[in-house]
Amino acid sequence: MQKKPMRVVVVGGDAAGMSAASQVKRRNKTAEVIVLEKTEDVSYGACSMPYNIGYDLDVEGLVVMSAKDFKEKRGIDVRLLNEVIGVDTDNNKVFVDNKATGRKYEVEYDYLVIATGARAVLPSINGVHNEGVFTLKTLDDARAIKSYIKEKKPKRCVLIGAGYINLEVADNFKRIGIEDITILKRSDRLMNEYEDEVDEKVREVLDKNGVKLVTGIDIKEIDGLTVKTNKGDFDADIINIGIGFKPNTEFLEGSKIKIDKDSTAVVVDRYFKTNIDNVYAAGDCALLYHRILDKNIYLPSGNNANKSGKTAGANIAGANEKFAGVVGTRAFDVFGLAIGKTGISLKESQEMGFDTFKTAITAPTKAHGYPIQDKITIIFITEKKTGRLIGAQSIGDESAALRIDVLATAIYANMTIKDIQGLDLVYSPPFAPVWDPILVCANQAIKKV
Numbered sequence: 001m002q003k004k005p006m007r008v009v010v011v012g013g014d015a016a017g018m019s020a021a022s023q024v025k026r027r028n029k030t031a032e033v034i035v036l037e038k039t040e041d042v043s044y045g046a047c048s049m050p051y052n053i054g055y056d057l058d059v060e061g062l063v064v065m066s067a068k069d070f071k072e073k074r075g076i077d078v079r080l081l082n083e084v085i086g087v088d089t090d091n092n093k094v095f096v097d098n099k100a101t102g103r104k105y106e107v108e109y110d111y112l113v114i115a116t117g118a119r120a121v122l123p124s125i126n127g128v129h130n131e132g133v134f135t136l137k138t139l140d141d142a143r144a145i146k147s148y149i150k151e152k153k154p155k156r157c158v159l160i161g162a163g164y165i166n167l168e169v170a171d172n173f174k175r176i177g178i179e180d181i182t183i184l185k186r187s188d189r190l191m192n193e194y195e196d197e198v199d200e201k202v203r204e205v206l207d208k209n210g211v212k213l214v215t216g217i218d219i220k221e222i223d224g225l226t227v228k229t230n231k232g233d234f235d236a237d238i239i240n241i242g243i244g245f246k247p248n249t250e251f252l253e254g255s256k257i258k259i260d261k262d263s264t265a266v267v268v269d270r271y272f273k274t275n276i277d278n279v280y281a282a283g284d285c286a287l288l289y290h291r292i293l294d295k296n297i298y299l300p301s302g303n304n305a306n307k308s309g310k311t312a313g314a315n316i317a318g319a320n321e322k323f324a325g326v327v328g329t330r331a332f333d334v335f336g337l338a339i340g341k342t343g344i345s346l347k348e349s350q351e352m353g354f355d356t357f358k359t360a361i362t363a364p365t366k367a368h369g370y371p372i373q374d375k376i377t378i379i380f381i382t383e384k385k386t387g388r389l390i391g392a393q394s395i396g397d398e399s400a401a402l403r404i405d406v407l408a409t410a411i412y413a414n415m416t417i418k419d420i421q422g423l424d425l426v427y428s429p430p431f432a433p434v435w436d437p438i439l440v441c442a443n444q445a446i447k448k449v
């Protein structure tokens with residue numbers, strides 16, 4: 001009798017889900033791979049959405065590969081508008097609601113991948129669903145914002161929350177002529193996970209570009225398009241809420257799959273396997289191993305969604321790939337100012353019991369005499385007893401983002417500031433001075449140990 005092909009069911013069809021599905025198919029051509037996606041979109045570049053709005057590009061250009069192409073070119077059975085509403089791990093099946101037909105059905109699996117990502121958090125106040133109030137998380141959100149802007153031509157915008165997405169939105173809304181922008185922030189600090197030097201420079205660039213920032217805000221409600229707060233009313237023509245992400249794991253309630261209490265993300269090991277042997281989870285709905293903290297944490301990010309999905313898929317297909325872990329590297333741009341972070345901040349390190357110190361320098365990014373001159377601030381967080389770099393931040397011209405990659409590599413490799421001081425980095429007038437800012441910072445840090 002012919003053996004039945006292995007059936008892998010993937011829940012969620014974006015970065016993590018499609019990476020997992022593709023990896024299974026690549027390694028096991030006979031596997032039957034079914035992707036159940038509740039919306040009509042799969043595999044798109046969510047990270048470029050603010051720029052898509054700001055440069056008024058075609059939203060559909062964000063789609064990396066369509067469901068049709070996944071079917072035809074990779075042999076993956078992608079089922080759009082199919083929401084998974086429950087999982088029975090004892091009997092290896094998922095319960096599906098086909099939103100197009102209203103039919104409810106079950107699908108059995110040999111392996112299951114949960115890749116349901118996260119959604120934008122909404123504050124518990126009245127008015128978050130009013131017309132003109134948005135979040136920017138999905139492709140449909142981008143479509144809705146763009147058509148609203150086209151129709152209503154808003155001039156005043158209130159941004160609730162000052163995470164990187166709302167900062168990118170502020171920049172891109174300005175680009176399309178929304179002149180009056182106010183950011184409302186609950187805490188007094190603007191850049192919670194960053195050092196004071198970064199906080200200060202981001203405030204400066206917002207101010208220089210006419211973006212108002214009001215901190216220490218407690219929002220009471222949104223009335224129409226007026227945000228009512230402890231510091232007065234803020235009138236807008238458009239509002240975007242960007243206060244964080246929450247894993248989409250509610251549909252697992254009642255199943256035996258273990259959920260982390262604090263983050264509500266799925267608990268996985270370094271192979272992206274859950275507590276159930278044939279169930280994996282990846283991307284923004286799952287935890288990730290952090291190399292410095294030596295534990296799993298919740299850190300939603302696009303690169304890690306792709307990586308974790310790929311690793312889960314490879315392991316289902318028989319590989320034995322252990323995830324190396326993250327160090328928390330990220331970068332973004334606001335009004336031409338690049339900001340990078342890797343590892344942990346001084347405050348985070350001290351809260352976690354590390355004995356650390358901070359070194360911050362500002363240095364040129366081009367050689368002396370080169371016609372264009374720019375500067376960057378580099379910050380090191382060093383562990384006192386070992387001299388190991390455990391955090392770094394950068395802010396300045398676009399090289400800030402690329403230099404943070406060097407420091408992410410150093411942290412990944414457990415390098416000390418002495419090791420970093422010895423790095424053979426580029427010297428070339430358009431790219432770096434004879435003493436690269438990273439080396440300048442290492443030289444300063446070493447004086448403190």
Ligand SMILES: Cc1cc2nc3c(=O)[nH]c(=O)nc-3n(C[C@H](O)[C@H](O)[C@H](O)COP(=O)(O)OP(=O)(O)OC[C@H]3O[C@@H](n4cnc5c(N)ncnc54)[C@H](O)[C@@H]3O)c2cc1C
Pocket residue numbers: 011012013014015016017036037038039041042046047048049050082083084085115116117118119136137138165248251282283284285300301302303304305331332
């Ligand atoms: C504006 C913006 C900018 C960003 N910029 C960056 C950046 O610069 N760098 C970076 O690293 N990251 C960035 N990110 C984050 C990055 O986009 C996400 O980390 C990534 O998309 C996560 O991929 P995922 O597949 O895990 O989850 P998601 O992209 O959330 O996809 C999950 C999918 O599962 C589907 N789904 C959910 N529940 C069910 C269900 N019950 N049944 C069926 N389907 C379901 C959803 O519809 C969705 O399609 C950005 C995000 C946004 C919104």
